[in-house]
Amino acid sequence: MSTMQYQNWRLEIDKDQIAWLFFDKKNAAINTIDQHVMHELSAALDHLEKNHAVCGLIITSGKTTGFAAGADISQFKELKDTEQATTLLTEGQRIFNQLEGLKIPTVALIDGFCLGGGLELALACRYRVAEEGVQTKLGLPEVKLGIHPGWGGTVRLPRLIGPLAALNLILSARMMTGRAAYKLGLVDVAVPKRQLIHAAKFFILQQPPAHHETALQSLLQGKIARQVISVYLRKKLRNLMSPSHYPAPYQVIDNWETMGVLNHAAFQQEAKSCGRLFFxxxxxxxxxxxxxxxxxxxxAKDIAYQPTHIHVIGAGTMGGDIAAWCALKGLTVTLQDLEPRSIASVIKKAHLLFKEKLKESYLIQRAMDHLIPDMAGQGISHADIVIEAVVENLAVKQSVFQSIEAHAKPSAILATNTSSILLSEISTVLNAKDRLIGIHFFNPVHKMQLVEVVSSDVTSHQIFNNTISFVRCIDRLPLPVKSSPGFLVNRILMPYLLESVAMLNEGIPMTAIDQAMLSYGMPMGPLTLIDAIGLDICLSVADYLKTYSNTAIPQRLIELVKIKKLGRKTGEGFYRYNQSGKRIQSEKTRYTRSLTEISDRLIAAMLKEATACLNEGIVENSDFLDAGMIFGTGFAPFRGGLMHDAAARNKIMTPTTLKH
Structure with missing residues (x-):
């Protein structure tokens, strides 16, 4: 076997005269593609073009972390202008065209992540062989960065699987397993890990016909079909996002409608439009x-803590969802509650989550086996972390923690999922106050990435570090915050929500209030959000926070709670809902003033509280604050964060006056 070593690639030729090109980026845990990686790939391909003894090429990863995670995003910062970006993309296209043009059969052997530029590389190969398990993920997530694939992905993928499937994959930024990719036609075969090498060599030695789009899919590439499909896709997109907020998906549709994918001009158009989007x-x-x-x-990168057993007390919405998520991520979870029906409800709901996320029956069963009912609380004494998720009542939480401390092992983390109560108030009943920490998840747990890791002045440094590591173990984003009323996210969010109710009291139509924030880029309007959270919960948190702030509670909120109009869960709050929880459309009230005046005032309410949080040191810096609001509330990502957007637009950090 002969070997040629590059800095980021290793080329080996085996006894069957098959070339194996291993991608193993120097000094990196994962493979990402930069200019140097691409130049070395071109050099390796040059070498293979001259070696007439080689009968085929298999490209795979030299790392256990996956095939390739895509382009090196840090290089984006080095781009100076559109021309430089377009030139870089055009060069990448040339190299992948070089790979596609090899006279020998080529195989991408995919085990683990194959995303963005990594998948575009695989698309330039004649065949693709993928590992079938859930750890292998394929996708083109570039629209999440405000761009679209630029190394031929928007051209080659529709040729391979047809335009509808390809555009859906690109526009949604969806990732799929190897098995799902096989069903779509994205890969030629999906096999267990032990069969990957054999399968890859089969395609080199046997050279079966390569997969192509069907005749029907080919018909959809015609000019008239492209026009019709493009109208449909744009209409569908507008229900999800505005072209002014997220232009990249619309540009993908425009490129395909204008150029198709059957000529070289499509590659040129792809590079030009992607180059513009960079800026x-x-x-x-x-x-x-x-x-x-x-x-x-x-x-969490330098913390070695690996918990294996989590005990959750409280099988309500949050406790149940936390337990299910931890079980999904492979941890043993014991779930305690006084009501067996509550635990049964969690088990049923968890099964639906596992079916959605895991697909395979044996994986679903494995996750179910991790979720263990435990009414007696026997798991407390064995757990690495005990999470309290009972009702938001100080006396109840104190009683629970007295029991936890008496039975938990000395090394266990004692955690509360409280959304607002100070750790110093809860810990008054504890002997070892330094063991208590807040692990505040957001609802719904399976969708919201953020977890506030709340520490007090006496929280142990080791407990804090281990909690950060736990949050990463379950694939969530830890945000360190200091214990204070409402912590960070709820404290900033509550004035925004209360201000929207105050505006309603002034006679501003609720549809105008919500539409103003949807136009701003929020995932839902503030009044819709209050309905989703529950008016009673919002009132409870606001009532707790008013002890520490000057924020007034609008009478409208108090009155609605009194008459049990609590939002979606009761069928009526600010809006009315049917039995399935879907909002019943109400007539829009005419509003003639600028919606921007509404959004400016509501954003100002958040900015005022955010500035106070920074001044008080609740969070380390404005970047962390922005991350908290984006990943904890869905604050418009395309704006870069609350404080970033304020700085960019020079927002005035005091509420404006807006009277009806």
């Missing part, structure tokens, strides 16, 4: 959000 405000802000996410992930 859009949306892309700049979404790249910022990406690095905020990476910063939160990195908080």
């Amino acid at each position: 859009s405000e949306t892309s700049q802000n979404l790249v910022r959000v990406f690095f905020l996410q990476e910063k939160l992930k990195s908080l």
